[in-house]
Amino acid sequence: MVDTVEVNPVIYGEDDPGMPQEFRDLLVRMLEHHMENTTNPHYTELLNKLWSRGMSLLPTEKLKVTYARLMQQEVEHGVITSRILSGLGRGPVNQEIKQYLFHLPWDTFCDMAFFNALGDRVGCYIGETWEGVRYAPLMNVADRLHKDEIFHATFGLNNLKRICSTPDGLAEANEKVKIWWPAALDMFGSSVSAFSDKYVRWGLREKDNAALRLKFATETRPLLEAMGIAVPSDNANRRFL
Secondary structure, three states: OOOOOOOOOOOEOOOOOOOOHHHHHHHHHHHHHOOOOOOOHHHHHHHHHHHHHHHHHOOOHHHHHHHHHHHHHHHHHHHHHHHHHHHOOOOOOOOOOOOHHHHOOOOOHHHHHHHHHHHHHHHHHOOOOOOOOOEHHHHHHHHHHHHHHHHHHHHHHHHHHHHHOOHHHHHHHHHHHHHHHHHHHHOOOOOOOOOHHHHHHOOOOOOOHHHHHHHHHHHHHHHHHOOOOOOOOOOOOOOOO
16 A cells, blocks of 8 residues: 655755655666666667667658657657756666566567557656656756657557558457557556555655556556457566466
8 A cells, every 4th residue: 555644735846955765766767767768778789779670671752761769759758767866866767677678589570569558658657657756857858858768669569550551461460469468467566565555655656566557557457458459468477476
């Protein structure tokens, strides 16, 4: 259950001596675990993979131009995270990307579409929902980051619609969803996370992990089913219930 102790509504600035230590520690922890960080060599490696696979798999030049804009934003997100951490006195990060969705193979255009449609859509629910955070440097970029994630997820959903418009494409999507759907749900982390409630208390998350996962599944499932995709049970092939 979320701690009901009221938190001081003051918005803290960079180098603010009045910032509570618990809030600072949680903020640093969240951002150091946030994969989008251009000081993190593992993120650079991921960007290289996403760029090369995207340019190879996208079927039209128009889609490649749109994807280039998406990738530019991904780099910018990494710069933003690294700058905010620097303002908190934390230097370069070397954190492996633990969410296994980012290590799944991109063999086809359908894999890529699911990656953006589901993986980036998760970002709309957890990684970029910081409008209520009490730290000005993060609050000031929250709206922009959230809009970027919506663009990325919409790009993926539109690509999925394109794929599902043919019998062969729909058949492939119905196989691939068995891999990508549980991986997306697992991105929310464990439902019994020791940090989940604290993040909510300090405005770093809108809801706890379990509630965010349920909201994502409830709102995303109909979008896929409208394309003819048979979405599996939310418990099927999961690693983090």
